Amino acid sequence: MVSYIFVILISYLLGSIPFGLIITRLVKGVDIREYGSGNIGATNAYRVMGFGMGIMVALCDIGKGYISVFIAQQVFGSQAALILILAGLAAIAGHNWPIFLKFDGGRGVATSVGVLISLLPKAVLIAFFAWLVIVLTTRYVSLGSIIGAVLIPISALIFNSPATYVGLGLAIAIFVVYRHRPNIQRLLAGEENKIGWNMDVEKKEE
Known part of the structure; x- marks a missing residue:
């Protein structure tokens, strides 16, 4: 049970990493939440910062979902469907309600794609x-x-x-x-x- 909780928690924290905000701050020195739709996802990054920035954010957000399921697979095996699903959902929830941004996140599309690519x-x-x-x-x-x-x-x-x-x-x-x-x-x-x-x-x- 402890290992289940640990994997779900790690998946949520991974999903909570606001790559859209981090990347645009590091590369452009701006807070993406103050521009366009105010969303931290790839679409707003593209609209505000251009194609390359949008792709970068999308890949990072996809990676969050994929890695969360991958970690669960390494711990429990690829046949442990329930925990793989819970890990994926936890990552998506993290992106949508990130603890690092006071639970105000994105739409979760790219992170969902990462989860689904695995499964x-x-x-x-x-x-x-x-x-x-x-x-x-x-x-x-x-x-x-x-x-x-x-x-x-x-x-x-x-x-x-x-x-x-x-x-x-x-x-x-x-x-x-x-x-x-x-x-x-x-x-x-x-x-x-x-x-x-x-x-x-x-x-x-x-």
Whole structure:
């Protein structure tokens, strides 16, 4: 039981590391929370700081989820589905509610991708291509993220993945959609920002 708690705690703390904030402060000397959407994730890093910064933050956030599951696999083995899932969920929760930022974090999409790469790689591939097509055609990252997340459990079912992992995909999809509620409202109102727009990065969105 102690080892379970330890792995979950480590996963949460890994997820809580705000790479978007750390990287933009180190490289650009700014607090990303004061610009664009105010989010610490890769999309806001891209909008505010450019493509390279967005990719860097995305890779770090993906890594948090992947490493959390990897640690659980090393401790308990790759067949210990329950603790692998709990470790992944703990990392996602850490990104969304990081202890280092007074529990005010991001949307959790990239960290979820890292978790799912470890457990449902085929489903992630389908979701990624859907995300890419949607973002390239509509320029709405949020729409791509929402639809990609919804496709995860559907793809997992198609590939006959274990029921526990399908359940994880469903939980993550619900979680991602829930965290994107403000984006959904803006999409429905036609007010969501598209990537590639010239944003006034000195003014945080309300």
